[in-house]
Amino acid sequence: MALEHAILVSLLEKPGSGYELARRFERSIGYFWTASHQQIYRVLGRMEADGRLVVREVEQQGRPDKKEYSVAGPGRGALADWLHKPIEPESLRHDLAVKIRGAAFDDPAALIREVERHRRAHRDRLAHYLAGEARDFTGPEAPAPPDAGQELQHVVLRGGIAYERMTIAWLDDVLDTLHRLAGRAPGPAA
Amino acid sequence: MALEHAILVSLLEKPGSGYELARRFERSIGYFWTASHQQIYRVLGRMEADGRLVVREVEQQGRPDKKEYSVAGPGRGALADWLHKPIEPESLRHDLAVKIRGAAFDDPAALIREVERHRRAHRDRLAHYLAGEARDFTGPEAPAPPDAGQELQHVVLRGGIAYERMTIAWLDDVLDTLHRLAGRAPGPAA
DNA sequence: CGCTCCATGTAAACTGTTACATGATTGT
DNA sequence: ACAATCATGTAACAGTTTACATGGAGCG
Numbered sequence: 001m002a003l004e005h006a007i008l009v010s011l012l013e014k015p016g017s018g019y020e021l022a023r024r025f026e027r028s029i030g031y032f033w034t035a036s037h038q039q040i041y042r043v044l045g046r047m048e049a050d051g052r053l054v055v056r057e058v059e060q061q062g063r064p065d066k067k068e069y070s071v072a073g074p075g076r077g078a079l080a081d082w083l084h085k086p087i088e089p090e091s092l093r094h095d096l097a098v099k100i101r102g103a104a105f106d107d108p109a110a111l112i113r114e115v116e117r118h119r120r121a122h123r124d125r126l127a128h129y130l131a132g133e134a135r136d137f138t139g140p141e142a143p144a145p146p147d148a149g150q151e152l153q154h155v156v157l158r159g160g161i162a163y164e165r166m167t168i169a170w171l172d173d174v175l176d177t178l179h180r181l182a183g184r185a186p187g188p189a190a
Numbered sequence: 191m192a193l194e195h196a197i198l199v200s201l202l203e204k205p206g207s208g209y210e211l212a213r214r215f216e217r218s219i220g221y222f223w224t225a226s227h228q229q230i231y232r233v234l235g236r237m238e239a240d241g242r243l244v245v246r247e248v249e250q251q252g253r254p255d256k257k258e259y260s261v262a263g264p265g266r267g268a269l270a271d272w273l274h275k276p277i278e279p280e281s282l283r284h285d286l287a288v289k290i291r292g293a294a295f296d297d298p299a300a301l302i303r304e305v306e307r308h309r310r311a312h313r314d315r316l317a318h319y320l321a322g323e324a325r326d327f328t329g330p331e332a333p334a335p336p337d338a339g340q341e342l343q344h345v346v347l348r349g350g351i352a353y354e355r356m357t358i359a360w361l362d363d364v365l366d367t368l369h370r371l372a373g374r375a376p377g378p379a380a
Numbered sequence: 381c382g383c384t385c386c387a388t389g390t391a392a393a394c395t396g397t398t399a400c401a402t403g404a405t406t407g408t
Numbered sequence: 409a410c411a412a413t414c415a416t417g418t419a420a421c422a423g424t425t426t427a428c429a430t431g432g433a434g435c436g
Contacts, residue, residue, distance in 0.1 A: 002283075002285045002288055003423080003424095005288055005289075005292065006288045008292070009288060009291050009292045009295070012292075012294075012295050013291075013294075017386095017387075017388090018387080018388070018389090019386065019387050019388075022387095030281065031282070031287070032282050032283070032284035032287035032288065033282075033283055033284065033287070033288060034281040034282075034283070035424090036424080036425075036426090037387090037388085037389090038389080038390085038424090038425080038426085039423080039424065039425085041388070041389060041390095042389090042390095045389095060386090060387095062386095062432090062433060062434085063385085063386050063387075063432080063433065064386060064387045064388075064431080064432070064433090065387085066386085066387065066388090067387090067388090076295070079292055079295065079296070080296055082289075082292075083289055083292050083293065083296050083300070083301070084296075084300065086304055086307065087285050087286065087289070087304075089286075089307075089308045089311040089312065089315075090283070090284060090285065090286070091220070091224045092221070092222050092223075092224075092350075092353065093192075093222070093223060093224070093280070093283075094222040094223065094280060094349075095192045095277050095280065096277065096279075096280070097221070097222035097223070097346045097349060098192055098195055098196045098199060098222065098223060099195075099272075099273055099277070100342055100345065100346050101199050101203075101219075101339075101342055101343060101346055102195065102198070102199045102202075102269055102272075102273050103273065103342055104202075104203075104338050104339035104342050104343075105199070105202045105266070105269065106269075106270055106273050106274075108338060108342070110273070110274065111273070114276055114277075117276065117279075118279045121279040122279060125279075148294050148298060148371050149291075149294035151367055151370070151371060152290055152291055152293055152294050152298070152367070152371075153291060153294075154367075155290065155363060155364050155367040156287045156290050156291055158360070158363060159284075159287060159360045159363075159364070160282075162356050162359065162360050163282065163356065163360075165356075166352050166353065166355075166356040169352065170348065170349045170352050170353075173345060173348060173349075174345050174349070177341055177342070177344075177345040180341070181338050181341060181342075184338075193395080193396095207414095207415075207416090208415080208416070208417090209414065209415050209416075210415095225396085226396075226397070226398095227415090227416085227417090228396085228397080228398090228417080228418090229395075229396065229397085231416070231417060231418095232395095232417095232418095233395095235417095250414090250415095253404075253405065253406095253413085253414050253415075254403080254404065254405090254414060254415045254416075255415080255416095256414085256415060256416085257415090257416085381436100382435105382436095383434100383435085383436090384433100384434090384435085385432105385433080385434085385435105386431100386432085386433080386434105387430100387431090387432095388429100388430085388431095389428105389429080389430085390427105390428080390429080391426100391427085391428080391429105392425100392426085392427085392428100393424100393425080393426080393427100394423100394424080394425075394426095395422100395423080395424070395425090396421100396422080396423070396424090397420100397421080397422070397423090398419100398420085398421080398422095399418105399419085399420085399421100400417105400418080400419080400420100401416100401417080401418080401419105402415100402416085402417085403414105403415090403416095404413105404414085404415090405412100405413080405414080406411100406412085406413080406414100407410105407411085407412080407413100408409100408410085408411085408412105
């Protein structure tokens, strides 16, 4: 159900169309929640029908009209209810870890390329987060003093940065392990 | 689709029943993939129908009979195919981060209890992982030298440990931020 | 002419959660 | 007697992914 709440938070930060939300889910909100445009349009339709959102048709020049959504009273209430209700601490879903354990029944060396690819992706994501942090929070252009919303956005971004740094360090550990195993026995085991 | 692959890896490590798999998904495999028994039974049924698994009825004394599943040739092939196919680097799903950003439109101080609860859960999980590491890998009972499968299980567990440590440190950062905001403005903003 | 961006959606398949259901054994 | 553990499932619903579908504007 958290997609609904993520959309409410994003629209409270700034109203926008389904398309714009989809873009945000590739960027800032996407640091901790992902959603495709198909999902977003469906949920927006439902939330508008439920009275949590209001739409405004916006005519544009040189591009298609868009529907700008913003949060209505009941939407704000639904978000407040959810914020006050405890949630379960997350459990991870990590495909790559499944692959690493699966490598025991295949060739561990064959995984090295894949792990390196993931390491590059995480390194790029870290660079992207750090650039965003400098632009919005720590650089000379950043607003001083920051308001509560900016402080909270920043602490979430610091979480993303910590996650990427941790992941890169772990992938280095994985690569070391795979190289050691590849040196030891160069074929499929088991 | 990774539940299927996680089941294949687990059954290659050791054949077992749906019930036993559900237990493993609360423990070792559960460090990086979760699944309920309902899901597991459904997928086991499908995989057996597809010829990826074979079942053996095992009579037991003092407890109900069970169906012991093990991986068939096509199952091993399906796993190998998946292992050689690149996967997308994961994107996070972190409800708590949605809540933290949402707190800008509610009372940040009201989130402190919830964050503390999550911190305790992660601290407990870390202790559990560390106990498992000592028991299976670094303690005096651990097999020496470890085989490839154990090395790979260990590196995945180290990833879980690093994740929990990072998360605890981040939650401390979040708590500092919330305390600072609570001291500054004691009501809902926006 | 083809590519990317803007903007919106539908449909089908699959995955995951919640609730319900049964029945024996072991321990308190 | 009651609760927990072992063991297996069904059914309904909610959420997610993948594929299909349309169409204009601007750039090289």
